[in-house]
Amino acid sequence: MTARLVEPDGHARKLCTLAEAGGTKGDAMARMDLRVRLIGRLVGLVSVSKMDDARLRKVQQRRIGHNPVTDLLFGAVAEGVRLTDRTAKGEIGPVPIRVYRPDQPVGTSLPLVVNFHGGGWTIGSLDTADWLCSHVSATTGAVVVSVDYRLAPGHRWPAAAEDCYQALVDVVDRAAEFGADAGRIAVMGDSAGGNLAAVVSLMARDRSGPPIAHQGLIYPAVDLTMSSPSIEQNAQAPILTKADCLAFRNHYLGGQDPKQPYASPLFADDLSGLPPALVQVAEHDPIRDDGRRYAAALTEAGVPVRLTEYVGMPHGYLAFPRLCRSAPQALAELCSEQATALARRP
DSSP: OOOEEEOTTSOEEEOSOOOTTTOOSTTOOOOOOHHHHHHHHHHHTTOGGGOOHHHHHHHHHOOOOOOHHHHHHHOOOOTTEEEEEEEEEOSSSEEEEEEEEESOOTTOOEEEEEEEOOSTTTSOOGGGGHHHHHHHHHHHTOEEEEEOOOOTTTSOTTHHHHHHHHHHHHHHHTGGGGTEEEEEEEEEEETHHHHHHHHHHHHHHHTTOOOOSEEEEESOOOOTTOOOTHHHHTTTOSSOOHHHHHHHHHHHHTTOOTTOTTTOGGGOSOOTTOOOEEEEEEEEOTTHHHHHHHHHHHHHTTOOEEEEEEEEEETTGGGSTTTOTTHHHHHHHHHHHHHHHHSSOO
């Protein structure tokens, strides 16, 4: 089975038939592809849980770029999309942004999608989001703006969250500059970026804007207390382990309260009035149940939610689109949900 759509009542509706290799009925988890297990072993060699501060700083300064090898692993930029690097306002100074604009006539006002990259608030960069952002732009016909932000442990919470919110406000204020419509806005992010997209949606509601029509939360980390059952069930999963989750959390918070709602949106007292959401989770992911629980909490608060679980997939499947067979389906679902939400002004 490649995916299951979870209904608001918590029951999973099967979208696909069981795969011959490894699919099982009942509660047993689907078997992962060999290539996924192999990339998991490679990623484990550079686990953040094994890095001292000096090595972590070197990793933060490294840029991936594009070449045949990196494009094989992380995916190439979509054809027909123009990339431009600029800056936007952060909390205390400018932050880098990358603008993806599809090949559309000059003067056409397009929807605006603001992305926040993953990496445990500690690593990651604009380069790591090129495949996702460019394909979202090409498929939805939207201007996508990907936001960089200050990284932990040099800049702990709430630095990343405040940078992302301030950048969103600035980008929306400058929407015409990018050829975008400030009345049709969506946010998205994967992993820590999914956390930031959820947090920014809360901030926008609490701080009177900007209005957001949709939030795309891709395997989001929304409970930094690490109390989801899947933390233990998938403690040794490929790509992301329990040890990695704890290391990322500790770098980001530095001992601060993990129940602060702008750190862990699952603990917000009130989730009503938030934008409609797509929550995608991966079966073999320590934070799988974060997304499940957040989708249930949003539904209970009256927020329209679509929750999809990609079975047989590890955390980060959209970061390895050439290796993870569910990536095209997940991308298509994300783009379909965004396009529907952005077809009209909120």
